Amino acid sequence: MSSSEFPSFLSPRLSPQTDSDNADDASVLKPSPINLDRSLPPTIISPSFTPDTVPSTPVPIPVISTPQPSDGLPDILPEVECVVRARIPTTSGTEIFLHLYKNNMDDKEHLAIVFGNKIRSKSLDRTREGETEMDRMIRGAYVGRLYPGRQTSREDQTNAEEDTAKDTATLVRIHSECYTGETAWSARCDCGEQLDEAARLMSKENEGIVVYLRQEGRGIGLGEKLKAYNLQDLGADTVTANILLRHPADARSYSLATAILLDLDQTEIRLLTNNPDKIAAVEGKHREIKVRERVPMVPIAWRMNSGGIRSKEVEGYLKTKVRTACL
Numbered sequence: 001m002s003s004s005e006f007p008s009f010l011s012p013r014l015s016p017q018t019d020s021d022n023a024d025d026a027s028v029l030k031p032s033p034i035n036l037d038r039s040l041p042p043t044i045i046s047p048s049f050t051p052d053t054v055p056s057t058p059v060p061i062p063v064i065s066t067p068q069p070s071d072g073l074p075d076i077l078p079e080v081e082c083v084v085r086a087r088i089p090t091t092s093g094t095e096i097f098l099h100l101y102k103n104n105m106d107d108k109e110h111l112a113i114v115f116g117n118k119i120r121s122k123s124l125d126r127t128r129e130g131e132t133e134m135d136r137m138i139r140g141a142y143v144g145r146l147y148p149g150r151q152t153s154r155e156d157q158t159n160a161e162e163d164t165a166k167d168t169a170t171l172v173r174i175h176s177e178c179y180t181g182e183t184a185w186s187a188r189c190d191c192g193e194q195l196d197e198a199a200r201l202m203s204k205e206n207e208g209i210v211v212y213l214r215q216e217g218r219g220i221g222l223g224e225k226l227k228a229y230n231l232q233d234l235g236a237d238t239v240t241a242n243i244l245l246r247h248p249a250d251a252r253s254y255s256l257a258t259a260i261l262l263d264l265d266q267t268e269i270r271l272l273t274n275n276p277d278k279i280a281a282v283e284g285k286h287r288e289i290k291v292r293e294r295v296p297m298v299p300i301a302w303r304m305n306s307g308g309i310r311s312k313e314v315e316g317y318l319k320t321k322v323r324t325a326c327l
């Protein structure tokens with residue numbers, strides 16, 4: 001992929017550094033006549049840091065005391081099972097493992113988009129009665145990589161990976177599906193940008209989980225969301241529009257996300273969100289998961305002079321989000 005295809009907020013690629021200023025000094029100090037910089041292709045010469053005015057990495061906020069969980073949290077988490085997992089090479093070059101879940105609460109196909117190949121699903125790896133090695137590989141319960149002719153799911157002779165100890169909690173984003181913002185290029189909200197930003201940060205760490213919940217339009221569904229858009233064009237904001245349609249301002253629930261994260265063996269995480277209330281919701285009523293840090297996501301349009309989603313609709317949407325802490 002060429003650098004021009006990356007979003008505008010990525011570090012600019014600079015032309016290779018020249019050392020002409022210090023050429024004379026260097027020739028005195030270094031006996032070797034080989035100039036290493038010049039022999040390297042420009043692509044592997046480090047670009048300069050992104051200027052301070054354009055933060056490319058958000059500053060994490062340690063979570064010292066978790067806000068009190070709201071009364072609405074369920075006592076028992078839903079049961080989830082990873083049905084299938086598959087490797088997805090992406091257009092940015094990063095590989096992800098898509099985990100598809102079923103659960104005992106609804107019929108939707110909730111997903112975990114897993115960056116890196118160290119994180120595993122307990123329910124996927126569990127042995128199922130009567131299944132063959134081929135069955136296991138087809139549903140994605142294999143170690144390492146698949147290749148033509150592979151016979152066993154259990155070991156990967158081609159690429160034995162070392163289990164290195166982890167020193168940081170996994171970066172996690174709980175993302176609710178937004179067809180309009182992610183697929184239909186909508187500038188009414190910044191969901192697409194937030195998903196891209198989460199993917200960018202997780203690609204950088206080569207580890208992370210986006211729990212992708214199929215709760216379109218704050219849980220009201222696409223049809224009702226489109227009606228709400230019409231109400232917004234008639235002058236209502238996001239929250240008022242939902243209330244006018246007799247939906248709760250925010251019908252989203254995160255207990256499925258908590259259950260999915262536990263299935264992925266995550267008990268300590270760093271949560272990518274602007275909403276401190278999401279911390280208690282994701283941790284669960286009995287604090288099944290601990291959020292170590294909250295990593296905020298500032299809209300690109302707010303921190304850069306160009307790029308990001310700019311529309312009068314998204315301005316109103318973000319203002320409402322800030323006011324109601326619904327990010």
Ligand SMILES: [Zn+2]
Nearest residue numbers: 178181189191
């Ligand atoms: Zn959206």
